Structures are given as structure tokens and as C-alpha cells.
Amino acid sequence: MPTLDIKPLLVTETDRIEWKESAREDKILQAVCALANDLGDTRRPGYLLVGVDKNGRIKGIAATGTGIDEEQRTLSDRLRSIKILPTPTFDLDALEVEGKLLFAITVHPAPVLPVAVDSVVWVRSGTTTVRARDADLQRLRDRQSAQNRTFDSRVVASATLDDLNIAELQREYDAEKEIDDEQDSFPPLENWLMQRQLVERINGTWRPNHTAILTYGRSPQTFLPGAYVDFIRYTGTDVDAEIASRKTATGTLSDQLDVLWAQLEANNSSTPGPSAGLQAPFVNDYPPQALKELARNLVQHRAYEGTNAPSRVEWYDDRVEFSNPGAPFGRASEGSFGEHSDYRNPTITATLAALGYVEAAGRGIRRVRLALKRAGYPDLDVTTNGFTRITLRRKP
Incomplete structure (x- = not known):
């Protein structure tokens, strides 16, 4: 495998390049998720450099000796955890630049879309990683043919929101909104359900997918008789x-x-x-x-x-x-x-x-x-x- 050319990745952040100062930042998963979703459909790898601050200054990873291997293994395990699904394809390299250790994560565009962290989809908007808007989600789904979408993500054409336990979903929605830092811009319930990959708007009607029916449905076996x-x-x-x-x-x-x-x-x-x-x-x-x-x-x-x-x-x-x-x-x-x-x-x-x-x-x-x-x-x-x-x- 050819050695990664790091110099072009240190010039500026782009929609396919992002910098993070610490390997332990919770936003690492969101960044990898966004690069895997490749909203611009560039079909090119994205790069996440860990150990570089937002001004492009190389800070390095604070690990030496066996600590480097442990830090790299911990980061790799986080990227393969069930917090981010479908699991993205990535390469993780430890590089020495200016005498300091960096982690370079090469993220390949995902074959199955959208990728989400804790059921929330993230995308790159210019040089920023943001929560996907409804239009972004639709754009990603339009790129994925119905045949290539996983069964659990496909909508149930005959179902509506009335087939879900909305009271339970409302409680979860209220709890998440309560702790959100930007409550004023928090999405309405239906849009929140869409961002959690549970529903889609089809011809003006919100339709739940199989996951929604199986996890929040009033009567899942009505739609999937063998699901017991x-x-x-x-x-x-x-x-x-x-x-x-x-x-x-x-x-x-x-x-x-x-x-x-x-x-x-x-x-x-x-x-x-x-x-x-x-x-x-x-x-x-x-x-x-x-x-x-x-x-x-x-x-x-x-x-x-x-x-x-x-x-x-x-x-x-x-x-x-x-x-x-x-x-x-x-x-x-x-x-x-x-x-x-x-x-x-x-x-x-x-x-x-x-x-x-x-x-x-x-x-x-x-x-x-x-x-x-x-x-x-x-x-x-x-x-x-x-x-x-x-x-x-x-x-x-």
C-alpha cells in the first residue's frame, strides 16, 4: 500500500478533509460518519487528521511506546463500534510529522447509506460537520437504490405514523430536546424521527420503515407475521x-x-x-x-x-x-x-x-x-x- 501523502491534507479543511486535535473527542465518530456519507457524491476518500487543531497547527497525540499502539487500537475499536452504523470502511495510520505523532483516518464513501452515529446522520457542509437536514437525508437515500437498501431501512408502504407508539416516541423526543444545546432549532417530531432513520415522507405522507414497525410498532406482527x-x-x-x-x-x-x-x-x-x-x-x-x-x-x-x-x-x-x-x-x-x-x-x-x-x-x-x-x-x-x-x- 502506498504511503499516505500528508502534506496536501494539512493545507486547509474541505468537505473531504477535517482536523481534530484529540483522539478522544466524541465528535470523531461524527466526522467519520460525515466523510463516509460523502454528501457531495465525490466518490473519493475523505481524510480525518487527529492531532491537528482547527488552525492547522500540529499538536500531536500524547502517546509513546506501547501507548501509541493502545491509542490506535482504542480509536479503531471506537470506529467499529455499534455507535456508528453501517460500519464505515476506513484505514487508520499512525504518522510522524515534525517530530509529533498524528493519526490519519482515510474514510471511504459508504456503499450503504446513510451512515449514522447513535441513529443520527451527519454530513459535511463546506468545512463543517453538521447534523443532516431532511433534504440531505433525501439526497443520500436517492443515491441508494431500493434493492441496495437494507430491509430494515425500507419503508412499509401500507403503514403510517398511527401504526407506531407515538406516546413512547414523544417521551424520547422530549427528553432528547431537553438536553440539546440548541433547543430553538431542534427539529419537529416527524423530522426527528426521520433523522433517527425511522420514517420517510412519501408523497406527502410520513411512512415508518421496518425498523420503526419492529421497535415502536403497535402491532409489528400485522406487517411481519413471522417476526416473533x-x-x-x-x-x-x-x-x-x-x-x-x-x-x-x-x-x-x-x-x-x-x-x-x-x-x-x-x-x-x-x-x-x-x-x-x-x-x-x-x-x-x-x-x-x-x-x-x-x-x-x-x-x-x-x-x-x-x-x-x-x-x-x-x-x-x-x-x-x-x-x-x-x-x-x-x-x-x-x-x-x-x-x-x-x-x-x-x-x-x-x-x-x-x-x-x-x-x-x-x-x-x-x-x-x-x-x-x-x-x-x-x-x-x-x-x-x-x-x-x-x-x-x-x-x-
Whole structure:
């Protein structure tokens, strides 16, 4: 790879060049988001220089030795976190200029638009990074053909705002407006929903997309009949065993997760573990956090398009199986399961993150596998054949 020519990038800020003094600035993500969106459709890389102040003076990054590697790794992890979705393509270089360390982030125009930080889209307006206006959002969406847009970002043509829980959205809107530094210019509710990538204005009518229906809909299954989770508890070790209990988790995705987590907790028996002195601590059949992460994985990564098949959790005496419509998506299909992360549903993921239901940044399965290994459980069994089935087995 050719060495980046830094000199032209230090002349002035432009719509494709931005300077930031600190690698820890919260606005780093907004700047990368704006460059990835490439509002001017230049189809050229954008550049973010970290360690340069707004006057173009080189300040450098305060890191030396192993601190440089750690600082670079921390910044790279932030740019790959679920705070910014779809994940932008970027190159991160550590360069020495005038005896000082700079980070140069080369940001490539995103193939899937728009890119957002915490569900808010940012663009470059001249030499400034700003929150996207309605016209900017429409401009970005017009560049993305319907076929290339992710399913969760496409509007539901037969739905209106009346199909959403507007009261809940109004509460979130009021809370965000209350803490905004520029309340006078804060957008109206409908425009705020558009900026959060939940609705679009089609022929004069506000239409919610699939993410809005699944996360704030009054009746999501009216529009997506298979978008639910079926929990079944068997009394034996195969599918012919009697069914001890069954629960169907419907409603919004957060409703489904609440019901599913309650079912997993209720069925996760605890038995006395090895004695520790006078105490015999109780141990669950399965690590609770592993169960919770695998349940979260169901609603976040499943294929909703082209199927009415539900997600399913089948609890047997010796194992728990989590199955989902859809094979691993994109880079997630490369290597061993969980080694790489990708998002079939980036807008759903961002919205669930904002609601507090998604915690990790593309490391959930890796953390589950590590927790199982440390606790002496067998590794996950994973099969993919149009569906993805993950089996968690009890200790031998």
C-alpha cells in the first residue's frame, strides 16, 4: 500500500478533509460518519487528521511506546463500534510529522447509506460537520437504490405514523430536546424521527420503515407475521419428547427480549456447586449472560425479509438450541462463527443499542465462547443451512 501523502491534507479543511486535535473527542465518530456519507457524491476518500487543531497547527497525540499502539487500537475499536452504523470502511495510520505523532483516518464513501452515529446522520457542509437536514437525508437515500437498501431501512408502504407508539416516541423526543444545546432549532417530531432513520415522507405522507414497525410498532406482527420468537421447553433430549411449556414472544423486539429473557431465567435451574467451607454456592445450568447474549442475537441478526418463519428457542434436558431464519451475513460468514461481525440489520441494531438492549460491539459470540471455555462448558455447536442454529450444551 502506498504511503499516505500528508502534506496536501494539512493545507486547509474541505468537505473531504477535517482536523481534530484529540483522539478522544466524541465528535470523531461524527466526522467519520460525515466523510463516509460523502454528501457531495465525490466518490473519493475523505481524510480525518487527529492531532491537528482547527488552525492547522500540529499538536500531536500524547502517546509513546506501547501507548501509541493502545491509542490506535482504542480509536479503531471506537470506529467499529455499534455507535456508528453501517460500519464505515476506513484505514487508520499512525504518522510522524515534525517530530509529533498524528493519526490519519482515510474514510471511504459508504456503499450503504446513510451512515449514522447513535441513529443520527451527519454530513459535511463546506468545512463543517453538521447534523443532516431532511433534504440531505433525501439526497443520500436517492443515491441508494431500493434493492441496495437494507430491509430494515425500507419503508412499509401500507403503514403510517398511527401504526407506531407515538406516546413512547414523544417521551424520547422530549427528553432528547431537553438536553440539546440548541433547543430553538431542534427539529419537529416527524423530522426527528426521520433523522433517527425511522420514517420517510412519501408523497406527502410520513411512512415508518421496518425498523420503526419492529421497535415502536403497535402491532409489528400485522406487517411481519413471522417476526416473533417461539420458546419451547421439552421434558427429554429430542423433539419427540413431551412439551413441558411453551411461550410465544410477540410485540416489539424489546417486548420479545423481555419475555424471552424471563423464560430463559425461569428455566435455568440452579444446583449446589462445590462446597466452599460451610457454604455450598448454587450454580446455574448455563451461564445466564451466555443465554442472554444468544437471545439478543436472535432478534438482532435474523432475516426478516422473505420468510414467515419465527426465531425459535428449544430447551432440552441436555442442551438449548437457538435457531434463526438466515445464514450469517456478510463478513460474519467468514472464518469461525463469531470471529467477524457484520450487520444484516444495521438500523435495527442502532435502535436496539439506543434502547439499551444491545451492549457489545460485534464481540457477543466471542464473549460467549470465552465464558463457556472458562467455566468448563463445551464450545458452541453452529450449523447453517439457510437457518442458523446455535446449540449450547450442559457441562459433561
